[in-house]
Amino acid sequence: MDLPALLPRFRGRLHDPRTATVVGRLLGVAVLVCFVTGVVSHYLQEPPAWLSAHLPTRPVSGYRVTQGLHVISGTAAVPLLLVKLWTVYPRLFAWPPVRSVTHALERLSIAVLVAATLLELFMGLLNTVQWYVWPFSFRQVHWALAWVIIGSLLLHLAVKAPVVLANWRRRPTELREQDIEDEIDRRSLLLGLGTAVGAVTLFTAGQSVTPLKDLALLAPRDPDAGLQGLPVNRTARAAGITEEAVRAWRLHVEGPKPYDLTLDELRAMPQHRVELPIACVEGWSKSAHWEGVRIKDLLARAGLPDGARLRIVSLQRRGGYGVTEMDRPYTRDDLTLLALRLNGEILTPDHGFPARVIAPNRPGVLQTKWVTRLEVLA
Template sequence: MTIPARLPRFRGTLHDPRTATVAGRLLGIAVLLCFLTGLISHYLQEPPALFSGHLPTRPVSGYRVTQGLHIVSGIAAVPLLLVKLWTVYPQLFQWPPVRSVAHALERLSIAVLVAGTLLELFIGLLNTVQWYPWPFGFRQVHWALAWVITGSLLIHLGVKAPTIAQYWRRRARPLPVPGGAAGAAGADDTNRTAPDGSDVDADADRRALVWGLAAAVGAVTLVTAGQSVTPLKDLALLSPRDPDAGPQGLPVNRTAHAAGISRAAVRNWRLYVGGPRPYELTLRQLRAMPQHSVELPIACVEGWSKSAHWEGVRIRDLLARAGVEDGARLRIVSLETRGGYGVTEMDSAYTRDGLTLLALRLNGQVLSPDHGYPARVIAPDRPGVLQTKWVTRLEVLA
């Protein structure tokens, strides 16, 4: 195969199948972890009818752990992806660029895989800082891209399976340098060869690359994971959220002002509870009911989380008073006039759980306006976007 003179020649020892396989399996672990925890996040936010009544409420910090892993693995995937692309980018300069229909389909699947993964990580990183400079809905596109990436990755693994199997553990022999003997002069002459035929210098370079990659992944993890991993919070220099910063010692994603909560709406607040015997309560009446205390975390999709002390009335007690004895699916309506989660639904697995409260107090104080005064939902193992604030109606669903 003759390579046109205008194409670049690559003399690096690490643009080889062995290095690509090493980087690829590390990236694969991060992508798999990110995908699986993303599934959990999606299905807890939009549970299929099949899961009705069976959503997990234990462990109470389950969503905190899985969403934290989702963000951490997504951030760790960035340097892993960059190194993987660096090992294989000389393949972009193959000549001829397409050798057959099958080869064209292979390169197309790789293009989809690379473009989809880069876009997925890019919009995911911007989501952690709640910046959405695009016209489409983040969550829907993020979900769809995950499946596009998974499909193209499976195709890529199928095509490359023989190469991956060959270089999974075996050391790679040095590859010929494009351009013939003249191009190789001075590039391979000094390489040392081990008894098994492997390139000793390439192996040393590869180990250095892997250690450098581990350091990069470790660094980005240490300086960002503290927003959800409490022991690392003092190292979270690049975390978009400080879990200790906020009213009553808890961060706020959206303030009362941003949600359009007026003083008049709060001043005339009533809680409506539906059921066979529907009723309304004033705040004074709600406070007169038996109060319960729980220690539960708030865990948001952006990756930050923190445990807090909550006090309020159990949802199941409110429903029992309305004639619903064993929990029910609820539609929860907020006073907010701006935002995407003014109306949410709660599965019966949560409403029958004794830890699920209509909270009135946070960390020993009456809820601040930004934390949902006069009343908000708090439930175990539930995404933060569904822990509805400024609740005004609990409507029983069939």
């Protein structure tokens, strides 16, 4: 059926299934990596009961790698998605707009996929700069949208499978002269797209990939910027830490033999030094040297020689994660410390003075600062 006179007519040759398929393959890889690493991040932050006792503490930089990949792949997906939408947007003006009930459902599923993906990437980018302009929980909505995207994407691929397979690959012998010209234009488009994706990745990945840190011109966080050589997400002032609370500080450890320790008594215990990274959900990470008392030694003194599941309570009065939990894989690990020093210096207030948790393969939001209580959970 002919288009109504008021609707635009598209003469560009690259608004075709072949180009959409080629770009879609690249976008699919980015989305898959982003989804898988996002699932890892979610379950490390809030593991269900059946998983909590089995979380791995090795490799020690596991979360640093997976969360870095999550933010890198999500950032790379932005130009890929924009080009993908450019290749297919003339279909918005197809006439008639709906040909059947099946076609209407197909267009509805595509609308859900596009809307959810755009919102997911938009929220993810704002999260990297800690700018939350919405009234709802970022993490919960981000998690829910991820599953909406995967479900609608699988439905879309099932519907479009014949078209995708027909355009997945073309042999040179199958190309007509016009096809060859199109292929040249397509390669130019892909070269430009690859350059854009490469530039965005190269100039942002340095916030988590140390060898690229000097090139991180577009990254929202410089991992070298901060007191004691480490960035700070939440300052002591933002967390509501008062001088009076710090002066009266004691560490209370619950267990079969509960006890309290002053800071001097804590410093008198055997001190251990480890090198572990801080890796935050926003995508930045950096390794540092930490010194303090092993959590397992504190629990052994309370009558729990093989570790225990803990609730860790902070002095903080504002902001999330003032109370966190840590299961036995971490509490009995030799690298898990109640840290008192960072990079050879006493912790500053913004880094958690008097004491903070540092543990291997653990999200930064769970490396609790200003720790005042270790409560044993059943």
